Amino acid sequence: MIIRRQLSRAVPQFTPALAHASPSKYRPQLPTMQLAHPRFRGDKKKKKDTPSSAASRQSDIQAQQARTKLQEREERRRELKRRTDRERTEARNTKITPMLMDIETAARYLKAAEVGRPEKTATITITLKLALPLHFQSLRGTVRLPKLPQAERVAVFTENPEIAEAALTAGATFAGGDELVNQVKNGEVTFEKSFATPGALPLLRGVQRLLGPKGLMPSERRGTVADDVVGLLETSHGALDFRTRGKILTAVIARTSFTPTEIEKNVAAFMTGFRKAIKNSTSRQAPLVSEIILSSTFGPGVMVLA
């Protein structure tokens, strides 16, 4: 306290009470340049607006804003177009990089990376990077693979016991009417695909909420409801459904326990199916494939040609 008092006597600007006091010989004046500047002087006079000029200025500002917004949108669209064009020209010319390899070698690497892993998790996935045209919705299709990556369980809903029996012999895992619906309701059966006859549709209303989110609800729009369920089974059992999501398409196409030749055959079949789906699609411009990548759970992602 004593030290502080001594200090304040010697240098008065250190004491808070004297900080704003009038200039003394201890506290020099602020630099004149700073005070001379209009920004610090604070004596800038504001123009008074007349009502009409204010309104016109307001409308001017609004018009300007609208113009810039339009310009921005136009620029964004042009940028998107430029990017799409660039991606598509790049995709048309096959990239030759040192990492590009044939499917057999890629399969050997993936098998090596997954050695000794549990059978269930060791899957090989194909990823297609696509160069889409502007305003492209999505593409879906079905491929029949020479060897399925996983055993597929199919449920067939029908009221007619004869059809149920025929479906079971044609390869369905479960077939039936009321009892099967009840089993589904109780969670006793699980399956990856389902078909139904038109007569069985009213029965399914109870399990609509269960099957719908999983994409298992049979519907006529999808082509999974028909009188000839056995025919449907024969065409669709063992087929892989795929669908593009944004610029990417992924699908599990093999297991690491397959031999490289089997993997190669599956990839080839998938690519033919995909190209067929492109040909059959109604959009004016088709999506182009810019990269094909094979990968596995723990393995590397390998760029391949197919």
Add this chain to the structure above:
Amino acid sequence: MPGRFPRQVDFLASLSIGKGALRLPNNVEKMTLTFKKLNSYGHMGARKFWRLYLPKIQFHNPNLPISVIRTEASTEAEHKAAPSTLTISFKDRTPVVLNVKNKHSDSILRDVVSATRAAPVKDTTPPLGKPDMRIKLNP
């Protein structure tokens, strides 16, 4: 940090070349490695053999089924009694069962070479394949 391609090449090299890159003769039918999930009581060598050398063996013998079985043990006695073996099945003779308990991964590899008369692969760069450049991605 190295770039994308050098890192990928390193990863591929760790799966394909170096110590453990063996080409097994055609009469080898199957390999099964069994060991405990916990390292204790001499099961570490088998695990290291799986991590270090089995990928390379699989890479150079892509059609050979290799399975790894990791057993569980709960009590001390079970831990001590759990076997750690490498079974190599042949098409033309009786299977060889190697006891790999308390063994280093390198010595397990030497045992495999002597049991199968495998030939080491002398590549120095990971094989990157020779894709047919005439195939176009967008025909």
